[in-house]
Amino acid sequence: MLPMSLLQEIDLFNEITMMNMTAKKNEIDDSRKKQKLNKIAVFTSGGDAPGMNAAIRAVTRAAIANKLKVTGIRRGYQGMIEGDFIPLKASDVSGILQLGGTMLKTARSDEFRTSQGREKAYQQLRNADIDAVVVIGGDGSFTGALVMSQEYGIPFVGIPATIDNDMYGTDYTIGYETALNTVVEAVDKIRDTARSHGRIFFVEVMGREAGLLALNSGIACGAEVILIPESKEQHEELKKFLKKGYKRKETSGIIIVAEGDEAGGAMKIAEDVRKEHPDLDVRVSILGHIQRGGSPTAKDRVNATRMGVAAIDALLDDQNSIMIGLANAKIVAVPFNKAVKLNHSIDTDLLEIQRLMNF
């Protein structure tokens, strides 16, 4: 993804559209419903994120409330290629709102990246009489949707779901809030040991290219240093912290490391610190896939439900190749080509705040 310039930001702002929600069944003006929209499909793609089920439920129920038929595609684009489809009724999505993971399963598909793979997928959609598709996933999934829509004219609307919260044009992606709370809970526990033994813990959190999860969890846990791919200066902060009269066995520290940090992740950084400061008791904890699981928080459930309803609204309004987002707590529509090309920038004020807290 490219870094965003101010001009791009202004340009994008002009393309993000506020959406008026008309989700309540009784308020829907039937004339808005296009004749050609009869059956939609919904699927999850890329990495799983807590709240995907809430989004599937919202899409399914909003569609049925609007007299549309709904098909669930299992296992992402690979399932689309193989025709792994299931009909969804309102009752089929009962009891999933609070569950992590995705009832439709998710996958990554190399075959879909080929034109032959997409042709097979298109034939499967045609055979199943699917008129439009809602894709729940990250920027890769939206890129695939954009390519297929351009090749075959199938309308796609996206719902952003990734624990990285790195999609441009939306303040939130589904799953981020839950993952953030999971990290905070885990680090609070690690802090107990760090304090009791006077240890420095390097805690690695997910985020290959985006450090937002690391940054916000670090602030929420009172981390002494936060290392993220977006800021090289943070390594100076680590040096300062280690130099700052750190007395073994008398104090402790939590260093949060985003897995994509350029210095090579928590293991490598801790190894370097051990060599330089053999007197320190340095430990590493890699939180790993625990961050993707669990019951979604209330906020993720609400956001997923709002976005799911908005996705159906957008299809009924004949929109295509857009991602539903939330900007300043309002539902917005962001063109796929913008959402996948630009970065959700880090608020550098947060780094300043973190430094101030450890002054």
Ligand code: ATP
């Ligand atoms: P996450 O943020 O969790 O990684 P994602 O949606 O970005 O989610 P990807 O693995 O990047 O996950 O993409 C999901 C799938 O989308 C890929 O496995 C592939 O099938 C499809 N896809 C991605 N990029 C393209 C592309 N350029 N052309 C066609 N299909 C694509």
